[in-house]
Amino acid sequence: MTIRKHAQEVSREERAALKTQRPCVIWLTGLSGSGKSTIANCLERRLVARGRHTALLDGDNLRHGLNKDLSFTEGDRVENIRRVGEVAALMADAGLIVLTAFISPFRDDRELVRRLLPEGEFIQVHVATPLDECERRDPKGLYRKARLGEIPHFTGISSPYEAPDEPELRLDTSVDSVEKCAGIILTLLAARDLI
Amino acid sequence: MTIRKHAQEVSREERAALKTQRPCVIWLTGLSGSGKSTIANCLERRLVARGRHTALLDGDNLRHGLNKDLSFTEGDRVENIRRVGEVAALMADAGLIVLTAFISPFRDDRELVRRLLPEGEFIQVHVATPLDECERRDPKGLYRKARLGEIPHFTGISSPYEAPDEPELRLDTSVDSVEKCAGIILTLLAARDLI
Numbered sequence: 273m274t275i276r277k278h279a280q281e282v283s284r285e286e287r288a289a290l291k292t293q294r295p296c297v298i299w300l301t302g303l304s305g306s307g308k309s310t311i312a313n314c315l316e317r318r319l320v321a322r323g324r325h326t327a328l329l330d331g332d333n334l335r336h337g338l339n340k341d342l343s344f345t346e347g348d349r350v351e352n353i354r355r356v357g358e359v360a361a362l363m364a365d366a367g368l369i370v371l372t373a374f375i376s377p378f379r380d381d382r383e384l385v386r387r388l389l390p391e392g393e394f395i396q397v398h399v400a401t402p403l404d405e406c407e408r409r410d411p412k413g414l415y416r417k418a419r420l421g422e423i424p425h426f427t428g429i430s431s432p433y434e435a436p437d438e439p440e441l442r443l444d445t446s447v448d449s450v451e452k453c454a455g456i457i458l459t460l461l462a463a464r465d466l467i
Numbered sequence: 468m469t470i471r472k473h474a475q476e477v478s479r480e481e482r483a484a485l486k487t488q489r490p491c492v493i494w495l496t497g498l499s500g501s502g503k504s505t506i507a508n509c510l511e512r513r514l515v516a517r518g519r520h521t522a523l524l525d526g527d528n529l530r531h532g533l534n535k536d537l538s539f540t541e542g543d544r545v546e547n548i549r550r551v552g553e554v555a556a557l558m559a560d561a562g563l564i565v566l567t568a569f570i571s572p573f574r575d576d577r578e579l580v581r582r583l584l585p586e587g588e589f590i591q592v593h594v595a596t597p598l599d600e601c602e603r604r605d606p607k608g609l610y611r612k613a614r615l616g617e618i619p620h621f622t623g624i625s626s627p628y629e630a631p632d633e634p635e636l637r638l639d640t641s642v643d644s645v646e647k648c649a650g651i652i653l654t655l656l657a658a659r660d661l662i
Contacts, residue, residue, distance in 0.1 A: 280508050280509070281508050281511075281512075281523075282508075282512055282515050282521070282523070287515070287521070287522075290515060290518065291520065313476050313477075314475070316476075316477050317475065317476075320481060320482070320485060323485065325482070325485060325520065325561075325562070326477070326482070326561070327482075327557070327558075327560075329557070333557065333560070337553045337557070338553035338554065338557070351536075355550075358532045358533035359533065359554055359557065362524070362528065362532070362554065362558075363522075363558065365522075366522035366558065366563060367520070368561060368563075388532070
């Protein structure tokens with residue numbers, strides 16, 4: 273993605289160099305209750321402890337702001353993810369390591385985001401905690417409502433989740449602790465020379 | 468704006484502290500051709516030279532990405548500025564000094580953005596270069612097309628520009644050089660202890 277056109281403009285490389293880091297987007301995808309946001313928060317805290325400049329995008333700060341005009345119909349869910357991807361790309365352009373935590377159930381939508389970023393800067397992490405475990409946790413009571421038919425198009429119940437074919441990482445919080453999951457991502461980022 | 472809710476989350480203060488700066492949004496508003504983007508680029512370069520962490524939002528990186536679904540009807544122009552404001556607020560939340568360069572002709576829309584940000588973090592700069600000078604420059608040939616009726620709802624010609632009543636600054640690139648205008652903004656930021 274080439275955004276900057278004029279020689280006098282500050283380049284994404286200059287912005288990142290100031291922070292002595294390489295920008296990237298760590299895209300956490302998975303079912304509701306799989307542990308995406310918890311991992312993202314833990315990972316961000318550890319990145320910040322290392323002096324990394326980060327941003328975190330999740331339903332909490334997007335659904336009440338930028339995307340508050342969107343419903344949960346399929347079309348609006350696609351638009352939700354498109355906007356998240358665009359904002360993540362702008363933030364990476366500003367030199368940040370961006371963490372996103374969205375169910376993002378559709379493969380095509382996630383691939384659209386990948387294409388917004390330079391090669392190697394989109395790190396897709398599938399938080400593949402099994403449905404029965406997510407439903408058992410049901411932290412927001414959403415699965416219960418979905419089973420009662422009170423929430424239509426609920427991912428995993430009445431709407432499909434398309435698992436990534438080749439995610440950069442696959443994690444499962446029913447097997448590994450959140451701390452361990454965050455550590456696995458950190459190891460990958462280090463191996464790819466991103467941190 | 469309180470986005471972060473949980474104790475384990477990284478706060479906007481922590482993000483800004485890492486960069487040893489206070490976040491803010493420098494909102495440049497004014498007619499097409501008034502010099503907004505040129506000032507923004509010059510200002511950003513000078514901020515980066517001082518080690519400040521910045522981001523720049525303008526039509527170039529928004530209209531082809533996040534806002535590519537929007538037209539230039541009044542409703543879509545309002546939505547354009549709303550989204551810019553939300554993204555600027557997210558970036559300020561990530562600790563950045565955000566520069567925006569949009570005509571943003573409507574007072575209410577700009578005030579909506581101000582309310583997204585903590586007190587004192589919205590710096591409205593009116594680039595008040597007179598219409599006849601903007602039209603004389605006509606860098607993109609848009610005024611000519613607007614006069615020919617080829618562009619409907621063109622700000623200053625066939626659509627109003629609502630000047631800010633009390634902008635933090637008012638600049639005029641027909642009087643002062645771009646360098647001087649950027650310097651005036653830097654002086655204000657320093658006076659407000661923002662840099």
